[in-house]
Amino acid sequence: DAKTTQPPSMDCAEGRAANLPCNHSTISGNEYVYWYRQIHSQGPQYIIHGLKNNETNEMASLIITEDRKSITLILPHATLRDTAVYYCIVRVAYSGGSNYKLTFGKGTLLTVNP
Amino acid sequence: NAGVMQNPRHLVRRRGQEARLRCSPMKGHSHVYWYRQLPEEGLKFMVYLQKENIIDESGMPKERFSAEFPKEGPSILRIQQVVRGDSAAYFCASSPPKPGQGGETQYFGPGTRLLVL
Numbered sequence: 001d002a003k004t005t006q007p008p009s010m011d012c013a014e015g016r017a018a019n020l021p022c023n024h025s026t027i028s029g030n031e032y033v034y035w036y037r038q039i040h041s042q043g044p045q046y047i048i049h050g051l052k053n054n055e056t057n058e059m060a061s062l063i064i065t066e067d068r069k070s071i072t073l074i075l076p077h078a079t080l081r082d083t084a085v086y087y088c089i090v091r092v093a094y095s096g097g098s099n100y101k102l103t104f105g106k107g108t109l110l111t112v113n114p
Numbered sequence: 115n116a117g118v119m120q121n122p123r124h125l126v127r128r129r130g131q132e133a134r135l136r137c138s139p140m141k142g143h144s145h146v147y148w149y150r151q152l153p154e155e156g157l158k159f160m161v162y163l164q165k166e167n168i169i170d171e172s173g174m175p176k177e178r179f180s181a182e183f184p185k186e187g188p189s190i191l192r193i194q195q196v197v198r199g200d201s202a203a204y205f206c207a208s209s210p211p212k213p214g215q216g217g218e219t220q221y222f223g224p225g226t227r228l229l230v231l
Contacts, residue, residue, distance in 0.1 A: 044157065101173075
């Protein structure tokens, strides 16, 4: 299964940008990267996904290096409610199909401090 | 548009009993996935179903666990003769049927917390 490397924990001051790194040494050209977060023990919440280009939505931005081995999630103005475990996932697609299963690692515990 | 619904949210069973966990996907979604999260661990894939078909059950324990997604009604994850090690949070996710660019996003429900006494 595809595996990503994330720091186990990070701190961020409220109102500042939170930059969460994710590395993958063997990602291939057609493998998408997804970010989810899990607040306390709630169900994982989808944040954003991308392939090659940088992406932005109402929640976050995704910065992908040209070799695609480094993927950074940016929360532009972190709030206390953004405290959660953030998972960077390189999804594993089923051959011949477009659906896939998600392989979760340990993620990064982001703590936003007042 | 209601999200993925799971019930019950909490379930307590004694060893040897059966547990039935239900998942209603988002409206228009026909793909369902089940994941398990043991205490202090990440989520682990269990099974992927489409209506009336099991597509991938590679993450399901070989015994006591089964899953279905009938033509009508919710998806059911069934655990027979539960043991204490089955205590975990069980999450269901759903995605729409039409493949988009690179596949479709999975959206998760709130989970069912199973406690086996």
